[in-house]
Amino acid sequence: MTLTPTAERWLKASGEFDRVAALTDLPVRSTSRLPGEPRPHPDPEAFLFAPASAGSTAKLALGLADNQALTALCEVVGDPTVRVVVCPQLSEQQARHPAWPRHLETLASVGVIVRRIMPDQPWTGALDALHVPTTPEP
Incomplete structure (x- = not known):
């Protein structure tokens, strides 16, 4: 985490x-870890960014990795082998900002799944979107 x-x-x-x-x-x-320190986490098959603020979602869309969480996400956005689910939780006023639709389009264009989380709704949609389909064993 x-x-x-x-x-x-x-x-x-x-x-x-x-x-x-x-x-x-x-x-x-x-x-962030210091140079020379080993990576403490294995490479995951999926990332769930929840709840993501409007600011963090915009930074991810723009590739601005100014903290460890965004650095980890920016490294995998666009990698077709890693499922990325971003669940913004923002106000209606923030969602009306003219740049917001472009941020969502940018993320979607590289395969990021975006599921907005409303404060009064359960997070099951976010968890369902995280599901990584598997190939059935022969």
């Missing part, structure tokens, strides 16, 4: 960071 710096602050302030960290045997990261 890789968090934006803001998400890490929220989880720590709410007391949920340790509970979330206990869900995996891998480190929960929000900062």
